[in-house]
Amino acid sequence: MLEALTNKEKWNEYWRSLKFSLYCMTHPIDGYWDLTHEKRGTMAAANTILFLTVLIRLLKLRFTSFIFIQVYWEELNIFLYIASILFPLALWVVGNWGLTTLFDGKGRLGQVYMATCYALVPYPLIQFPLMIFSNFVTVDEAEFYAVLSAISLIYAACLILFAMGQIHEFSFGKTLLFTVFSLFAMLVMVFILMLFFSMISQGVAYFISLGKELLFRM
Amino acid sequence: MKRRVTRFLASLGVVAMVLLVPMSAAAQERSYTYIYDWWGDVQDAPDSYTVSRVFTSTDLGLDVNLKSPQGLTVCGERLFIVDTGNNRIIELSRPTPQTLQVERIIDSFNGGSGPNTFSNPLDIQVSEDGNLFICDNGNARIVKLDNDLNFLEEFTKPNDSSLDPGLIFQPTKLAVDTAERVYCLASGINKGMVKYEADGEFSGFVGATPVTYNFMDYLWKKFATQEQRAQMQNFVPTQYDNIYMDYEGFIYAVTGTPDQLDIKNGSADVVRKLNLMGSDILVRNGEWYIIGDLYMGNGGGYEGASYFADVTCFDNDIYVCLDRNRGRLFGYDDQGNMVYAFGGNGNMDGYFRRPVAIDHMGYDLFVLDELDCAVTLFTVTEFGQLVYQAIDEFDLGNYEASEASWRQVMALDGNYDLAYIGIGRALLRQEQYREAMDYFEVKYDDENYSKAYKQYRKQWVEEHIKVIVAVILILVIVPLIIGRYRAIKEEFKTAEVFRYYKK
Incomplete structure (x- = not known):
């Protein structure tokens, strides 16, 4: 473990793969092909990007000007808020992988995750300066913020699309189709999970009431 | 094993505590006066008004008790109660702040061609010249009398071809301007207010509400047959329930009839301020719609939107709306921010059973309850006085005095949003932009914050221009x-x- 941390070669590779995300941003088709096929991306870099995304999203709550984001702190649950990014991401990765494997997709689960994380780069990259910028504008200039914020999201969405096409070696039409299918798969999974949890809670409630009944009789 | 069980029980106990503590805090009783904060949460506030006294028929020394009185009007130091059920009007004076004294009972007048008594009178107004205008609903007329009760004139059904000839003219509420022009509301007339010139001539309808309808109703109507359409409700302007002419001659009109959903989403106005042309000039810069209570669910047996039965406006442009549904009073400032809300349904002093009319004398409020047959006198508290003072000083341009008053308000109630915004606005006028920004930020007032920030930014750039260059x-x-x-x-x-x- 300690050896890995002090290994200079490892660090250099990490930095290279992290910097490679910027190349992916500007050259999506080339970049995402090389990401898996030339092994120029690493899991560590993907995790870092995801961590940065979550971190920026949390920082935004506090440091964006109140003109744009008003937070009802009393009701805010930080873990739920983090889960609101991680949970859809997990659903997307699993759903996309599950579907594409059945239809000649070349990407593996880890690769889908890595490519998706690499595609998130525009979010921290645009949102962080935007967060600082928001404190220097008035309501009349609020449109700038809204437009840039929207660009960061659309950019990331487009990158995800390109990334999926490249790692699965799909044509553009097929990528679009499977993106839509993956979204449906996410919905189905949410439905099943909700069903599952409500069943479990019903089951638990049953045994609790059974226990109560027993206690009353004794 | 046993230790594990106890630990489990202990953790359960903690969970139960966590669950129960906020609940008991939420169950605490609310204060009499409240406001809505930026989030729309109810925030307790110190009382702006307290009940000074409740006057019943006995307190007033009336030999015949009041019977479902409908109207209450203040004119200078005089107070008129329209005792509808007894077909009379009671004129009172206020010799001391705490007492009302019956001056005369008006149940008939001299002269005139028709009957010289009233039938179901609903409202009275007094012009600047001291002439009395009385809505004589049962006799289908408005009577104009001089101060000695001599008949001067009467206003009858408007001679307008658009009105159904069979419609009986039933004036309910009226307002009189300085030139003695009469504006009145009448049941069955939804074209707005009926306007008469001083000589009694009908001169048109003013201030009808714009017709609102929702898209689904419109679609249904498109596909309905002629017979079905006849069964449906027509899209017509809503009728006003009451009007009040303020000191500048603008007419505040209130209504409670629009659909609850329309009120909630702001597509129907329940308060309007009409100018002479009949267009709405009410300022709605507040964070919430001017609809009284924001929450319309069932509580204590009452549900639905606030039903504004009457409105009155002080000389500092703060207007107070009377909610017949929950028996509450809602004060709004000239920008449309809620200043206070208080009252409720009940039998205690300061609570109502069916309030119908409100008027003010100075900053004192008189509220008439139809079922209790009583007049409640509210007097302003220290807190309310400070709020008024702060607003008045600001309007006069004494920003430092206004700031000082708002600071006192803030000391009494740290949850009072208007105090922060008031201090901010006063500081803004005193060109202390940086401080003003902080106050606006605390209460999420982005418009004012931006105003202050724009100036601050300009100042900063001007000061640091050398460095920047x-x-x-x-x-x-x-x-x-x-x-x-x-x-x-x-x-x-x-x-x-x-x-x-x-x-």
């Missing part, structure tokens, strides 16, 4: 110089002359 110059010139230096160096290297020598 220097930084820009350095950023531009330094690379230029470096580039030029390199170019020259390059030129030297590759120049023909030197090459010759090198060889």
Whole structure:
């Protein structure tokens, strides 16, 4: 473990793969092909990007000007808020992988995750300066913020699309189709999970009431 | 094993505590007066008004008890109660702040062609010249009397071809301007207010509400047959329930009839301020719609939106709406921010069973309850006085005094949003932009914050212009110089002359 941390070669590779995300941003088709096929991306870099995304999203709550984001702190649950990014991401990765494997997709689960994380780069990259910028504008200039914020999201969405096409070696039409299918798969999974949890809670409630009944009789 | 069980029980106990503690906190009783904060949460507030006294028929010394009184009007130091059920009007004076004294009971008048008594009178107004205007609903007329009760004039059904000839004119509420023009509401007339010139001539309808309908109803109507359409409700303007003419001659009109959903999403106005042309000039800059209570669910047996039965406006443009549904009073300032809300349904002093009319004398409020047959006198508290003072000083341009008053308000109630915004606005006028920004930020007032910030930014740039110019110059010139230096160096290297020598 300690050896890995002090290994200079490892660090250099990490930095290279992290910097490679910027190349992916500007050259999506080339970049995402090389990401898996030339092994120029690493899991560590993907995790870092995801961590940065979550971190920026949390920082935004506090440091964006109140003109744009008003937070009802009393009701805010930080873990739920983090889960609101991680949970859809997990659903997307699993759903996309599950579907594409059945239809000649070349990407593996880890690769889908890595490519998706690499595609998130525009979010921290645009949102962080935007967060600082928001404190220097008035309501009349609020449109700038809204437009840039929207660009960061659309950019990331487009990158995800390109990334999926490249790692699965799909044509553009097929990528679009499977993106839509993956979204449906996410919905189905949410439905099943909700069903599952409500069943479990019903089951638990049953045994609790059974226990109560027993206690009353004794 | 046993230890594990106890630990489990202990953790359960903690969970139960966590679950129960906020619940018991939420169950605490609310204060009498409240406001809505930026989030729309109810915030307890100190009382702006307290009940000074409740006057019943006995307190007033009436030999015949009041019977479903409908109207209450203040004119200078005089107070009129329209005792509808007994077909009379009671004029009162206020010899001391705490007492009301019956001056005379008006149940008939001298002269006139029709009956010289009233039938179901609903409202009275007094003009600046001291003439009395009475809505004589049962006799289908408005009677104008002089102060000695001599008949002067009467206003009858408007001679307008658009009105159904069979419609009986039933005036309910009226307002009189300084030139003695009469504006009145009548049941069955939804074209707005009926306007009469001073000579009694009908001169048109003013201030009808714009017709609202929702898209689904419109669609249904498109596909309905002629017979079905006849069964459906027509899209007509809503009728006003009451009007009040303020000190500037603008008419506040209230209504409670629109659909609850329309009120909630702001597509129907329940309060309007009409100018002479009949257009709505009410300022709605507040964070919430001017609809009284924001929450319309069932509570204590009452549900639905606030039903504004009457409105009155102080000389500082704060207007108070009377909610017949929950028996509450809602005060709004000239920008449409809620200043206070208080009251409720009940039998205690300060609570109502069916309030119908409100008017003010100075800053004192009189509220008439139809079922209790009583007049409640509210007097302003220290807190309310400070709020009024702060607003008045601001309007007069005494920003420092206004700030001082708002600070006192804030000391009494740290949850009072208007105090923060008031201090901010006062500081803004005193050109203390940085401080003002902080106050606006606390209460999420982005418009005012932006105003202050714009000035602050300008000031900052002006103060630091030298530094800014220097930084820009350095950023531009330094690379230029470096580039030029390199170019020259390059030129030297590759120049023909030197090459010759090198060889």
